[in-house]
Amino acid sequence: MATGKLQGWEKTSREHKKAYQQFLKRADKNKVLRQLPALHDAAFKAVDCLTCANCCKNYSPRFKTPDIKRIARALGMKESVFIATYLKVDDEGDFVVQQSPCPFLNTDYTCAIYEMRPSDCARFPYTDEDVLIKRPALTLKNSEFCPITYYVLERLIATPLNK
Incomplete structure (x- = not known):
C-alpha cells in the first residue's frame, strides 16, 4: 500500500460488509455515479496495485x-x-x-x-462505473480482496450526502 491509512483494511472491510451491503441497496445511483471518478482516481493514487495483485493471484477475469x-x-x-x-x-x-x-x-x-x-x-475493480451499484454481490466480493474497492466504499459510506 502506498499509504499507512489503509493498514488493516482487510479486517475493516470484513467488519463493514453489512454497512457496504446496506449502502449499495439504498444508494442514490446518480449521486454515487457523480462521485465515482474522483474516488476512483484517489484510490489509485493511494493504492499501488503492483504491491498487491490479489486479483491476479486469486481470481480470474x-x-x-x-x-x-x-x-x-x-x-x-x-x-x-x-x-x-x-x-x-x-x-x-x-x-x-x-x-x-x-x-x-x-x-x-x-x-x-x-x-x-x-x-x-482493464475495467477492474469497476470503481469508476455503474457496475459498483448494479452488481452489489460483485462489489462486496471485490471489497474482500481489493483495497481499491475498500477505499471507494469507505469514502462513499462516510460521505454525508450518501447518508
Whole structure:
C-alpha cells in the first residue's frame, strides 16, 4: 500500500460488509455515479496495485471472444491452442484461467499481457462505473480482496450526502 491509512483494511472491510451491503441497496445511483471518478482516481493514487495483485493471484477475469482473439494473435497462437493452454470454462459458462495465480502474472506483479489484457482486467475493480451499484454481490466480493474497492466504499459510506 502506498499509504499507512489503509493498514488493516482487510479486517475493516470484513467488519463493514453489512454497512457496504446496506449502502449499495439504498444508494442514490446518480449521486454515487457523480462521485465515482474522483474516488476512483484517489484510490489509485493511494493504492499501488503492483504491491498487491490479489486479483491476479486469486481470481480470474472472464476471457470473452474478442479478448481471446486479440491475446492469441498477439502471442502468435491459434485461438484453440490459447484456450487449451490457458483457459477452462467455469460454472457460468465463461472462459477463465485454468489456475491461480494467473499464468500471465509476473513475479514483480506486472502483467505479461498488460497491453492486450482482457476487458475485465482493464475495467477492474469497476470503481469508476455503474457496475459498483448494479452488481452489489460483485462489489462486496471485490471489497474482500481489493483495497481499491475498500477505499471507494469507505469514502462513499462516510460521505454525508450518501447518508
